[in-house]
Amino acid sequence: MGDALRVALAGLGTVGGGVIRLLDANRDLITRRAGRPIEIVAVSARDRTKDRGVDLSRFAWVDDTAALASHPDADVVVELIGGSDGPALTLARTALGAGRGFVTANKAMLAHHGLELAQKAEETNAALKFEAAVAGGIPVIKGLREGAAANAIARVYGILNGTCNFILSKMEAEGRDFAEVLSEAQALGYAEADPSFDIDGVDAAHKLSILAAIAFGTQPAFADVAIGGVRHVLAADIAQAASLGYRVRLVGVAEEGANGLFQRVHPHLVPLDHPLAHVTGSTNAVVAEGNFVGRLLFQGAGAGDGPTASAVVADLIDIARGEYGASFAMPAHELIPAAKADSGERRGRAYLRFTVQDKVGVLAEIAAAMRDAGVSIESLIQRGEAADGGVMIAIVTHEGPERAVAQALERLRGSQSLVGQPLLMHILG
Numbered sequence: 171m172g173d174a175l176r177v178a179l180a181g182l183g184t185v186g187g188g189v190i191r192l193l194d195a196n197r198d199l200i201t202r203r204a205g206r207p208i209e210i211v212a213v214s215a216r217d218r219t220k221d222r223g224v225d226l227s228r229f230a231w232v233d234d235t236a237a238l239a240s241h242p243d244a245d246v247v248v249e250l251i252g253g254s255d256g257p258a259l260t261l262a263r264t265a266l267g268a269g270r271g272f273v274t275a276n277k278a279m280l281a282h283h284g285l286e287l288a289q290k291a292e293e294t295n296a297a298l299k300f301e302a303a304v305a306g307g308i309p310v311i312k313g314l315r316e317g318a319a320a321n322a323i324a325r326v327y328g329i330l331n332g333t334c335n336f337i338l339s340k341m342e343a344e345g346r347d348f349a350e351v352l353s354e355a356q357a358l359g360y361a362e363a364d365p366s367f368d369i370d371g372v373d374a375a376h377k378l379s380i381l382a383a384i385a386f387g388t389q390p391a392f393a394d395v396a397i398g399g400v401r402h403v404l405a406a407d408i409a410q411a412a413s414l415g416y417r418v419r420l421v422g423v424a425e426e427g428a429n430g431l432f433q434r435v436h437p438h439l440v441p442l443d444h445p446l447a448h449v450t451g452s453t454n455a456v457v458a459e460g461n462f463v464g465r466l467l468f469q470g471a472g473a474g475d476g477p478t479a480s481a482v483v484a485d486l487i488d489i490a491r492g493e494y495g496a497s498f499a500m501p502a503h504e505l506i507p508a509a510k511a512d513s514g515e516r517r518g519r520a521y522l523r524f525t526v527q528d529k530v531g532v533l534a535e536i537a538a539a540m541r542d543a544g545v546s547i548e549s550l551i552q553r554g555e556a557a558d559g560g561v562m563i564a565i566v567t568h569e570g571p572e573r574a575v576a577q578a579l580e581r582l583r584g585s586q587s588l589v590g591q592p593l594l595m596h597i598l599g
């Protein structure tokens with residue numbers, strides 16, 4: 171049995187507490203699998219006195235979180251604080267700069283600074299591991315980095331935010347109000363410290379940019395992700411989608427287009443015969459299409475203390491075994507800057523919902539905008555009971571260039587006939 175891998179743990183919230191509990195519960199098994207014990211030696215968080223339901227007295231408490239990076243008794247730093255910059259980034263830079271292993275669940279930091287951190291890890295030959303950062307407990311980073319490493323990937327897409335999926339599937343099953351369901355997701359520990367990151371699609375975009383870098387061998391390009399969230403999806407949209415044979419899901423898609431890398435997070439209509447339509451609650455699922463392996467589907471718990479801790483500790487076990495390679499599946503200097511694809515060139519079908527004033531000529535105005543932009547309408551449904559005293563019109567388009575739909579919406583922008591903003595959802599193809 172080798173010497174213990176000694177861990178300094180920063181952040182003792184949902185995930186940090188989960189890591190302590192998991193290491194306690196599975197200690198012997200983990201020691202046998204890793205070939206040596208994994209021991210937390212020092213911890214740090216904002217509030218020393220808070221009751222976290224775990225015994226912290228056996229660990230050294232460090233008030234200055236940044237000092238954990240150079241703690242004399244630690245081999246590896248685990249960062250579970252969060253935030254793209256601030257103390258998390260300071261810890262990462264200092265630990266990796268000193269050649270210490272670094273494990274994190276922090277997708278915001280990796281989306282913004284992943285390339286710099288991977289370069290630093292390479293310079294000092296340190297481990298940089300982040301399985302928990304994408305799709306929580308699902309081993310999707312490992313699956314792509316290792317299991318699918320022989321393949322060219324054409325597309326990677328999936329449900330990457332547990333909070334949104336929990337909200338959408340609750341709204342769907344119970345017809346409940348958005349805000350009420352959000353607070354439930356927060357109480358269960360799924361939501362980010364700022365839940366607008368979840369519901370506006372930013373968290374899923376952070377994760378998508380990490381997945382895309384691994385899948386396509388490109389530098390993480392978070393700024394190139396087109397982002398839309400679920401804030402404006404109504405229970406009526408979900409019901410309408412259901413009657414057409416779809417479920418509404420927040421889906422992140424990254425694919426190599428003719429003119430660059432396309433990355434988008436947006437609410438989608440997912441056909442009922444697609445596996446993503448059956449992913450409910452805080453579950454995540456990722457599909458990767460490889461040129462030799464075919465379609466891979468990774469599915470499991472995307473958030474919560476246990477699943478996320480499972481991913482963090484799996485990374486620690488790899489480090490204890492000495493099994494870690496390039497963080498983004500190839501050396502950082504091999505990652506190429508990706509050109510941003512023009513989404514207008516992309517072809518697809520769309521769902522458009524308008525709330526309109528109940529007056530003569532409104533339908534004709536919408537139909538004319540579609541016709542003039544070259545959008546072909548597959549179905550148009552008018553319902554009487556929309557909110558805001560208006561009438562709801564739902565349109566499903568035939569397949570066509572996305573540019574045409576954008577042009578039609580642009581033409582209708584500010585129309586006196588519309589009550590509020592139209593909603594566009596892409597149809598997953």
Ligand SMILES: NC(=O)c1ccc[n+]([C@@H]2O[C@H](COP(=O)([O-])OP(=O)(O)OC[C@H]3O[C@@H](n4cnc5c(N)ncnc54)[C@H](O)[C@@H]3O)[C@@H](O)[C@H]2O)c1
Nearest residue numbers: 181182183184185215216235250251252275276473474478
């Ligand atoms: N909760 C989940 O399901 C989940 C899943 C995957 C990834 N993550 C990521 O894991 C990280 C932690 O998330 P969480 O849900 O455990 O958060 P949390 O809010 O429950 O815990 C954060 C911890 O960090 C500490 N902290 C905050 N600011 C600090 C500072 N300035 N200095 C020192 N300590 C500080 C807090 O005291 C707390 O102990 C985040 O990056 C998050 O995105 C969370």
Ligand SMILES: N[C@@H](CCO)C(=O)O
Nearest residue numbers: 331332333360362473
């Ligand atoms: N807030 C995130 C946590 C997991 O990364 C989610 O809801 O998916």
Ligand code: NA
Nearest residue numbers: 301304306308
């Ligand atoms: Na994961």
